[in-house]
Amino acid sequence: MVGPKRHFLPLVLISLAAFIFYTFNHFSLSPAIAESNHRSTFPHPIPTLIHPNFNFVINVLAFNRLASLSRCLRSLAAADYLGDRVHLHLHIDHFASSDNASTVDPKLREARQILEFVDAFDWKFGEKVVHYRTGNVGLQAQWLEAWWPTSDHEFAFVVEDDLELSSLYYEFVKTVILNFYYNASNYSPSIFGVSLQRARFVPGKHGNKIQLDDKTTLFLYQLVGTWGQILFPKPWKEFRLWYDENKAKGNKPFLEGMVSTGWYKKLGERIWTPWFIKFIQSRGYFNIYTNLLHERALSVSHRDAGVNYGKTAGPDSTLVEKRYMDFNILEMQPLSSLKWFDFCFREVHPGKVVTNLEELGWLLHYRQKRDSVFLVNLFGVSDAIARNLLCHFERLNIRNYILMGPPSDSLFDLARRGHPVINVDQFLSSVGLYKLTSEGSNSETIKGILAKIYVIKKCIENKYSTWVMDGNMLLTSDLFSESENPNDDFFVANNFELFYAKSSSSSEKIWVDGFVSQIVAEVESLSGKDTEAHYRLSFVYIVKKLLEQKGARIGKVDESSLATKVGSGNASESFRGDKKLVYWSTEMELDSIRKWFKELNLWSIDNDLSCTAVVCHKS
Structure with a gap:
């Protein structure tokens, strides 16, 4: 009987390998643009492995607020990480140098207290890494230098130290990533991440108020959220390269009609969001937001005194700690049914x-x-x-x-x-x-x-x-x-x-x-x-x-009173304010058209082929 068993052994091994391959691929989907209307369903609880290389890194940005940092880290440690290995990276900015010798010793003591606290802080879910800077770099560098993805399966959660997180936040984030990044039928290359904060601000001047019905629990909105933002790897890499190019060439993130341009003109390189907002506008990207009703959110900013606030303003929202409220926050709607909103909070399709x-x-x-x-x-x-x-x-x-x-x-x-x-x-x-x-x-x-x-x-x-x-x-x-x-x-x-x-x-x-x-x-x-x-x-x-x-x-x-043809003569003399359109020969070169339009103040795009302004009209 030894001979027949030897013949069957290869077949058994092949069958076992095929079963393992099928099981692995059934639960490990790669991001892709949807080609069909198929909607995948996923078991509950959430699978512990959504891709063999899935990696989640929490990047906490801190400076000189020990009480804030302590509250933030306690809330992060209280979350349920579903048995996953999650890494904690703490980025501590150095205090600014000062000519006043009397302020140096208090700043040194403050910095050492923070370092002693983070050294002693127990993080049992994965690696804990502390980055203590040798000089003060400010909030912009803290954000931009916090993370460079090591793969298309590494996700970053960037947390400023005055935030407090719901114990449910990771379950929600992982469910979102599973459904909108790894589920091919729900994937869109236009999505750059997930915000856990409550949407409460419209950056486009004269834009619409944020008004959502009770049935809208998830929606997409162009604005980046700085109070609990999960970043997807590909768009973040794209942004960093875009930022490097524009910064090196002396370009500014000016976007007419946006409140963020005023921030930048006032604070300059102390802040990073105007850069990212301009990038989002140039690429046409969107962010996933929640609408948890009654001013509730999975991430709350206590708005402690710092770069953004001269004095503490208190929490902006109420922290959610119950999975089942008016609805189950882990129930995901298909991407095709979600609403999308631009910087003016106008719905787009x-x-x-x-x-x-x-x-x-x-x-x-x-x-x-x-x-x-x-x-x-x-x-x-x-x-x-x-x-x-x-x-x-x-x-x-x-x-x-x-x-x-x-x-x-x-x-x-x-x-x-x-x-x-x-x-x-x-x-x-x-x-x-x-x-x-x-x-x-x-x-x-x-x-x-x-x-x-x-x-x-x-x-x-x-x-x-x-x-x-x-x-x-x-x-x-x-x-x-x-x-x-x-x-x-x-x-x-x-x-x-x-x-x-x-x-x-x-x-x-x-x-x-x-x-x-x-x-x-x-x-x-x-x-x-x-x-x-x-x-x-x-x-x-x-x-x-x-x-x-x-x-x-x-x-x-009278066509002569209706339109101006560009390409011959003096454009500024032939074009009057009452003309309703301009037109040109289809044989005219792009450089010539651009030249004429700039002379007439009709060229409204930048080097990224994106509009130089966001214009909001009330819906």
């Missing part, structure tokens, strides 16, 4: 990529209930021009817009940041027009025309008027809000690709009653010809021609 008419209908259904939608064609438009246009949309409070273009990293990045986009290739394939647009030197022009007509039809069906413009235009004020002729259903600019379709019963009758198929047929007939009259293969030319055949009411306007 990231990841909206339209690929068919049904999705377009849903997008329009959830747009702001206003009369008009702006459809912007981004074919052939650079990232810089697109971003500059969106900054002007923000300034003008134009929130109802849709961007359309070919599939690209830049288009999908705009969607990730919360801008609604149409993937034109998939969109036209869904209506059976892929073959017509797949070949020829004019394929992009044809795609633009066909996508526009289907979007306009859908907008009119959903009772929205529609402005259609190409990316070689820039709005400087509201279009025609005061001069629209109520008797006109359409407006066409003859010299540039600007079109307006009113939501009315007469325009709907024209657009729905076979008009789209007529435009498609016209485009198909022109696309097969090698014509010298290139202007005929133009959205404005084709639509105007067919509308006139149907007897549509088309408005006329």
